[in-house]
Amino acid sequence: MSTPTKLAVIYYSATGTIAEIAKEIARTAEQAGAEVRLRRAAELAPQEAIDSNPAWAANAAATAGTPLATPDDMVWADAVIFGTPTRYGNVASQLKQFIDTLGGLWAEGKLADKVYSGFTSSATSHGGQESTLLALYNTVHHFGGILVAPGYTDPAKFGDGNPYGTSHVDAQGNNPVDDTTRTAARIQAERVVKVATALNSGGVTN
Numbered sequence: 001m002s003t004p005t006k007l008a009v010i011y012y013s014a015t016g017t018i019a020e021i022a023k024e025i026a027r028t029a030e031q032a033g034a035e036v037r038l039r040r041a042a043e044l045a046p047q048e049a050i051d052s053n054p055a056w057a058a059n060a061a062a063t064a065g066t067p068l069a070t071p072d073d074m075v076w077a078d079a080v081i082f083g084t085p086t087r088y089g090n091v092a093s094q095l096k097q098f099i100d101t102l103g104g105l106w107a108e109g110k111l112a113d114k115v116y117s118g119f120t121s122s123a124t125s126h127g128g129q130e131s132t133l134l135a136l137y138n139t140v141h142h143f144g145g146i147l148v149a150p151g152y153t154d155p156a157k158f159g160d161g162n163p164y165g166t167s168h169v170d171a172q173g174n175n176p177v178d179d180t181t182r183t184a185a186r187i188q189a190e191r192v193v194k195v196a197t198a199l200n201s202g203g204v205t206n
């Protein structure tokens with residue numbers, strides 16, 4: 001029997017949107033036969049900021065049992081899917097901080113030859129989802145990673161319309177993760193597992 005493809009889903013989420021999409025991706029990848037590590041980036045915000053926002057406090061409590069991402073998760077994985085809310089059209093500092101701890105592994109070439117992909121969410125429909133994913137993907141090029149975006153590889157991708165990665169508009173918490181976003185998440189997870197498995201069996205991923 002062949003070894004299952006190893007997927008790390010590494011995300012930051014303040015108010016739970018990205019956490020919800022991360023679970024959908026993890027679940028789908030497991031159903032597709034991958035071994036999955038669902039990991040969250042450590043919080044950097046002060047406790048009073050978290051406590052001042054009920055949705056943020058609730059998500060912090062709900063995800064307290066999800067292990068924190070570590071550099072070992074990156075070494076272990078054949079494929080990594082990063083998730084981040086948009087922050088002024090950019091990657092959230094909490095996820096960026098995790099990525100910035102990986103310099104040693106980058107220098108050893110241990111982040112190269114893996115499959116990478118990303119997902120995001122924003123408050124508004126033109127609030128910077130594409131710029132966030134493209135900013136995230138800058139890092140993938142530095143890693144020597146193999147970027148696997150969903151594109152329009154499935155007809156259902158015309159439903160969410162974002163070829164760069166799964167994305168959701170949360171409308172300030174008024175629009176929970178819906179079927180359109182879940183479908184996009186499933187397409188992305190299945191595609192990443194499929195490509196990583198093919199590369200793995202060809203001896204490309206490490």
Ligand SMILES: Cc1cc2nc3c(=O)[nH]c(=O)nc-3n(C[C@H](O)[C@H](O)[C@H](O)COP(=O)(O)O)c2cc1C
Nearest residue numbers: 013014015016017018085088089121122123124127
């Ligand atoms: C500091 C900060 C900056 C944000 N910047 C943007 C932005 O540029 N565009 C946007 O549409 N939403 C922005 N948002 C909203 C979040 O990206 C959005 O609510 C996201 O879905 C939250 O994901 P989460 O529930 O996983 O934390 C910002 C939120 C915060 C706290």
